[in-house]
Amino acid sequence: MTALAAAGVLLLGGCGQTDGTGGPGGPGGAAAGEAGAAGRPVPPELVGSWSTDRSVNFDTTVFSFYEDGVFTQEVGTARVTGRYEVRDSTLVTFPEEGKPKAYTWRTGEGGCLYLDGVRHCPYS
Numbered sequence: 001m002t003a004l005a006a007a008g009v010l011l012l013g014g015c016g017q018t019d020g021t022g023g024p025g026g027p028g029g030a031a032a033g034e035a036g037a038a039g040r041p042v043p044p045e046l047v048g049s050w051s052t053d054r055s056v057n058f059d060t061t062v063f064s065f066y067e068d069g070v071f072t073q074e075v076g077t078a079r080v081t082g083r084y085e086v087r088d089s090t091l092v093t094f095p096e097e098g099k100p101k102a103y104t105w106r107t108g109e110g111g112c113l114y115l116d117g118v119r120h121c122p123y124s
Contacts, residue, residue: 040085042065042067042069045107046065046086046091046107046113047067048064048065048123049062049124050063050065050112050113050121051121051122052118052120053121058075059075060075064123065084069083071083071084071093073095080095080097080098081095081096082094089104090104091115103115104116104117
């Protein structure tokens with residue numbers, strides 16, 4: 001009986017955990033509603049939708065960053081979704097498909113967001 005109970009504990013011990021990959025935020029990932037991909041606080045000035053200006057050479061890019069650590073990036077008709085985290089002036093996106101991308105971020109003139117020096121202004 002003791003062996004069965006121990007086996008049951010071993011089998012049930014992993015309930016509610018991720019598949020072991022740790023998700024985009026590293027070991028443990030982020031639970032729904034948790035701020036940032038690794039549970040780090042999300043700077044309030046980053047939350048919102050941000051758009052580049054359209055030019056002849058490229059489509060408008062719209063980034064949306066949400067309080068729960070989810071982001072979307074729309075370029076033309078293509079849409080990427082995933083999670084993100086912020087560490088000081090570094091913002092890292094973890095798309096559902098593809099490799100993570102790190103940006104240096106800041107807010108500046110006109111309340112715009114700068115990602116690697118590219119201006120993204122509030123989008124509505």
